[in-house]
Amino acid sequence: MNIGNLIKVSLRALNNNKMRAFLTMLGIIIGVASVITMLAIGQGSKKSIQSQISEMGSNMIMIQPGTGNMGGVRLSGESQQTLKLEDYYALRDKTNYISACSPTVNSSGQYIFGSNNYPCSISGVNSDYLDIRKLSIDEGTVFSKQQIEVAAKVCIVGQTVIKNLFTNGEDPLGKVIRFNKIPFTIIGTLNEKGFNSMGMDQDNIVLAPYTTIQKRILAITYIQGIYASATTEADTNKAIDEAETLLRANHKLKASDADDFNIRSQEEISKMLTSTTDILTILLACIASISLLVGGIGIMNIMYVSVTERTREIGLRMSIGAKGRDILSQFLIEAILISFTGGIIGVLFGLGASLLIQFAFSWPVSIQLYAVLLSFVVCTITGVFFGWYPAKKASQLDPIDALRYE
Amino acid sequence: MNKSIIRLENIKRDFIVGEETVHALRGVSFSIDEGEFVSIMGSSGSGKTTMLNLLGCLDTPTEGDYFLDNVAVSTMNKNQRSTIRNKKIGFVFQSYNLLPKTTAEENVELPLMYNPSYTGKERREKAIKALNDVGLSDRLNHKSNQMSGGQMQRVAIARALVNDPVLILADEATGNLDTRTAYEIMVLFQELHKKGRTIVFVTHNPELAAFTSRNIVLRDGKVIKDAPNERIESAKKMLDALPKQED
Ligand SMILES: Nc1ncnc2c1ncn2[C@@H]1O[C@H](COP(=O)(O)OP(=O)(O)OP(=O)(O)O)[C@@H](O)[C@H]1O
Ligand SMILES: [Mg+2]
Numbered sequence: 001m002n003i004g005n006l007i008k009v010s011l012r013a014l015n016n017n018k019m020r021a022f023l024t025m026l027g028i029i030i031g032v033a034s035v036i037t038m039l040a041i042g043q044g045s046k047k048s049i050q051s052q053i054s055e056m057g058s059n060m061i062m063i064q065p066g067t068g069n070m071g072g073v074r075l076s077g078e079s080q081q082t083l084k085l086e087d088y089y090a091l092r093d094k095t096n097y098i099s100a101c102s103p104t105v106n107s108s109g110q111y112i113f114g115s116n117n118y119p120c121s122i123s124g125v126n127s128d129y130l131d132i133r134k135l136s137i138d139e140g141t142v143f144s145k146q147q148i149e150v151a152a153k154v155c156i157v158g159q160t161v162i163k164n165l166f167t168n169g170e171d172p173l174g175k176v177i178r179f180n181k182i183p184f185t186i187i188g189t190l191n192e193k194g195f196n197s198m199g200m201d202q203d204n205i206v207l208a209p210y211t212t213i214q215k216r217i218l219a220i221t222y223i224q225g226i227y228a229s230a231t232t233e234a235d236t237n238k239a240i241d242e243a244e245t246l247l248r249a250n251h252k253l254k255a256s257d258a259d260d261f262n263i264r265s266q267e268e269i270s271k272m273l274t275s276t277t278d279i280l281t282i283l284l285a286c287i288a289s290i291s292l293l294v295g296g297i298g299i300m301n302i303m304y305v306s307v308t309e310r311t312r313e314i315g316l317r318m319s320i321g322a323k324g325r326d327i328l329s330q331f332l333i334e335a336i337l338i339s340f341t342g343g344i345i346g347v348l349f350g351l352g353a354s355l356l357i358q359f360a361f362s363w364p365v366s367i368q369l370y371a372v373l374l375s376f377v378v379c380t381i382t383g384v385f386f387g388w389y390p391a392k393k394a395s396q397l398d399p400i401d402a403l404r405y406e
Numbered sequence: 407m408n409k410s411i412i413r414l415e416n417i418k419r420d421f422i423v424g425e426e427t428v429h430a431l432r433g434v435s436f437s438i439d440e441g442e443f444v445s446i447m448g449s450s451g452s453g454k455t456t457m458l459n460l461l462g463c464l465d466t467p468t469e470g471d472y473f474l475d476n477v478a479v480s481t482m483n484k485n486q487r488s489t490i491r492n493k494k495i496g497f498v499f500q501s502y503n504l505l506p507k508t509t510a511e512e513n514v515e516l517p518l519m520y521n522p523s524y525t526g527k528e529r530r531e532k533a534i535k536a537l538n539d540v541g542l543s544d545r546l547n548h549k550s551n552q553m554s555g556g557q558m559q560r561v562a563i564a565r566a567l568v569n570d571p572v573l574i575l576a577d578e579a580t581g582n583l584d585t586r587t588a589y590e591i592m593v594l595f596q597e598l599h600k601k602g603r604t605i606v607f608v609t610h611n612p613e614l615a616a617f618t619s620r621n622i623v624l625r626d627g628k629v630i631k632d633a634p635n636e637r638i639e640s641a642k643k644m645l646d647a648l649p650k651q652e653d
Contacts, residue, residue: 012508315503316503317516321517323489
């Protein structure tokens with residue numbers, strides 16, 4: 001039988017069982033549509049994270065004590081004390097590629113204002129910190145050099161903290177809040193920044209002079225980290241090298257010794273985050289692929305039923321001259337038609353769902369051409385693959401047995 | 407001397423069912439010439455269907471040789487037998503075996519679909535002509551489930567005729583029909599016989615065997631009687647003699 005006739009015969013068979021053909025297609029439609037939508041969501045969030053990170057300042061450098069790798073082993077307490085104020089002074093004064101630099105020391109505790117009580121950490125930093133983290137003052141001022149020198153009990157607060165402590169809408173400027181019983185005078189407030197890409201509230205923050213935290217709260221002389229800015233984004237790597245050499249010299253490390261600190265750039269973090277979203281994307285794609293697979297099994301199931309149900313028809317066709325390969329092609333084309341049509345409808349649904357998610361929920365969505373092509377090809381292949389086996393079985397039937405089939 | 411179309415030489419066909427072997431045919435030999443109208447009779451289980459399947463190249467003998475148009479069928483492979491069935495044989499089944507939800511014309515076209523030498527137009531023309539020949543020219547677009555048993559059997563006969571087969575095989579083609587309709591079908595077969603077609607007709611009914619030109623009787627897989635019919639009855643006359651239907 002030629003291909004035109006075969007298609008005609010298969011179309012007629014599908015037409016005779018419209019509902020069943022549609023239900024089979026539904027599996028494929030859902031599979032393809034979910035692959036496209038899931039990948040669009042995955043890639044969309046990856047892109048939005050990338051753009052948020054570059055907004056945060058791509059020339060930021062973070063130095064932490066210890067030898068730990070990114071996200072790696074937990075560090076021992078001892079190794080965490082390797083950064084000293086001298087390291088900060090050296091980076092501030094003896095480098096060419098570092099434009100701003102701030103030590104950090106953190107402590108967590110309770111804030112009290114009036115009858116309000118709010119748990120939050122306090123960060124000891126210097127005034128450069130605001131530039132490095134792209135924070136800006138809303139009202140008031142940053143702490144002065146003099147306030148840092150004398151370890152003044154002053155602080156700058158973020159909007160979330162203000163909301164939680166000043167519930168009656170008082171002006172926070174000049175008010176005294178207590179952090180673990182130590183009174184701090186608010187000299188400035190920060191502009192709202194919102195949530196970052198990891199879902200952290202960037203306004204849930206209190207800044208104080210690092211000296212104050214070291215002396216009055218933690219009673220330590222070492223520092224917990226250093227934030228710095230490279231002069232330009234392009235110079236980030238040079239700045240990292242410079243900082244590393246300087247710190248190794250400061251720490252008197254031999255050539256064979258490993259670093260007792262680690263330096264990360266915003267770029268690396270961005271890579272780490274995007275690799276996380278890549279994993280998310282893969283995960284979503286896997287889930288979607290499973291539904292595609294289930295759709296394929298649906299095709300196989302229907303083809304089996306269809307072959308069994310039409311055993312007599314197969315017998316008749318054979319008795320009037322159909323060859324095995326005619327029967328094989330007939331059922332195979334049926335499977336291809338189902339998966340092909342299902343695939344096209346699935347693509348349309350997938351695109352529609354992606355756009356709907358973008359407009360209705362304003363989620364970042366990025367439709368991937370490769371996802372569209374891939375899912376379509378995969379769906380057709382699954383359809384053919386799962387349709388082939390029952391079709392093959394049909395083509396191997398013995399005409400007499402098929403005719404006798406009840 | 408007539409040309410022989412079918413020649414069977416000591417045909418045996420065994421079926422193995424579990425541990426047992428059923429000898430459906432135990433050495434059958436005969437030949438059928440072109441233009442003969444042969445009836446095959448015999449009790450149930452005597453091997454009639456088995457033999458017809460062999461004649462129709464749907465099955466192969468366990469032993470013995472079968473020559474169709476002087477070609478040994480046993481030397482052919484599956485695909486060659488399919489082609490033979492498609493070009494030389496027309497099958498009429500007791501249970502019609504029409505495709506469901508399909509019109510008479512499309513059912514009749516079916517054998518030609520598997521023959522690449524016909525175009526769509528030729529197929530349609532031939533199908534319409536075949537349906538005409540069986541008296542169904544007004545039922546071309548009726549679907550199988552919209553026709554009576556007799557009409558469906560006529561469609562099945564038209565389907566068996568459409569490829570101009572050298573051999574028409576009918577297995578109890580009238581078994582499901584009332585006497586009147588059965589006679590009508592026999593009229594059709596006799597007309598085909600007159601036009602020179604070779605027909606092998608399996609039946610239980612001796613009355614119908616009287617319309618054929620030769621009677622073969624099987625018992626337990628063997629031929630026990632094979633004789634030409636001296637007095638061929640006319641199915642047309644018998645039909646006319648039937649009392650008019652009183653509803
Ligand atoms: N596929 C098969 N498998 C096993 N045994 C079979 C098969 N086909 C036929 N037989 C056996 O072969 C013998 C002859 O069967 P066949 O169908 O040829 O009889 P028949 O003469 O057509 O009978 P009926 O008049 O009832 O149709 C029977 O005993 C039957 O059981
Ligand atoms: Mg029988």
